Amino acid sequence: MPVAACALLLLAGCSADRIERGVFHSRKGYEVRLPASGWLLASGAKADLELRRGGPAPGGMLVDATCEGSSPRRPLGVLARHLVFGLTDRSDVESQETVVGGRHAVRSLVRGQRDGARVAVEAVVVKDGRCVYDFLYVAPADHFEAGRSDFRGFVESLAVGREP
8 A cells, every 4th residue: 555655646746846956847847946045935826836035135936837828829028018917106127038948038127016115026938839937036126136146047947848
């Protein structure tokens, strides 16, 4: 009986999201390297992976892939704007097309208010023929730069391998 239970766990582990040696492996067929210490898994996450960091430089980041429906057919700019819905008093600071892991992407920096607090948001949308990979970093405006390099490393670590 214990052997059968272990076999079931191994099978389940192959088809479930998991973190091994600092790398998040998504059941959707991609992986990203977790940033340096200080970032913790967010409980009750709606995205594939959400991370949070408390003081002294609070912030949050996430990655989420959509591999079905109409999202992979939409233009990158439209997809990027969807990531910053909910911000008020919003100002676009920069937006540029780029490449992440050999795939077309757009990177946007937006400042605005969320729940009455001034925040900065960096959104990166990466698209290939199969999926759209959304990356988002949000932090209080005064602490934004403290986590930006962690976020950039997180995004640049995207590796897409197998079909889900």
